[in-house]
């Protein structure tokens with residue numbers, strides 16, 4: 647064991663514990679042992695690397711993960727995802743320890759909405775209600791009336807009277823898609839996800855010509871032009887379910903590549919083709935999600951650091967709109 651002050655100073659400088667792990671240890675077995683010893687649960691998002699998904703107790707989309715975090719009896723929640731997800735778990739569980747393998751695992755979409763700027767923007771629309779996508783900071787949540795995710799956004803909007811004026815933040819692509827679906831005219835904040843904006847309509851169209859029977863399935867964070875060619879649009883859980891239930895055997899998957907692991911596991915006889923980005927980079931891998939590794943996950947469980955710590959006043963203000971989301975989702979059986 648390294649002394650705790652060294653652990654803390656390493657985390658302060660790089661966001662995680664960058665020490666070598668004895669190569670002879672079985673990390674998978676050690677993680678299982680730590681889970682039992684510490685009554686810890688590992689929650690993972692579908693965009694995590696396959697090894698992390700395989701050690702997780704629950705894998706899900708943002709709504710599923712928040713719901714699991716709300717109901718868990720574990721003492722420690724190890725969140726294999728990005729910062730806003732772990733922060734949401736902490737907001738719902740002030741008495742539990744919430745760990746994030748790499749504290750620097752952020753989100754470009756969340757970063758596109760700084761609370762100070764949003765507060766000024768919101769002041770221009772005093773009669774509007776604020777619906778905010780869960781991909782945002784606690785500061786943004788505290789300025790919101792209801793939080794939503796890609797799997798419940800439509801239902802949440804439709805639960806409000808038609809004449810209700812709404813600001814939707816921070817994702818302009820998801821907001822535009824929802825405006826179209828619900829016939830509303832929500833005011834949109836100009837934010838976006840760097841991963842979902844990178845897909846190339848031209849390359850997807852060429853792929854479709856080569857695989858004419860393939861279904862194009864896309865996440866609603868993608869740009870409108872890409873969504874117009876999609877056969878199905880949904881959250882990561884929605885995309886996964888569709889790929890299982892559809893009679894099609896080939897799919898062009900327009901979202902972060904991590905989801906392909908579960909798709910392939912659940913439907914081994916089907917073919918999943920990751921949609922290409924608009925240049926030759928691997929930009930359809932989220933650089934934030936992929937900061938977490940199995941080694942960092944093991945170390946954070948062993949040392950119980952990095953931990954999410956929150957100001958209590960901010961936590962309480964951010965909890966209100968999350969509670970509203972969870973309540974509405976329950977009403978609709980989501």
Ligand code: 13P
Pocket residue numbers: 706707708709781795796797839865867880881882883
């Ligand atoms: P969902 O898993 O809720 O669809 O969200 C996708 C995403 O981009 C998470 O960062």
Ligand code: SF4
Pocket residue numbers: 728752753754755756781839840841842902932933934935
């Ligand atoms: Fe954020 Fe996009 Fe990465 Fe999701 S995929 S964590 S929205 S940057």
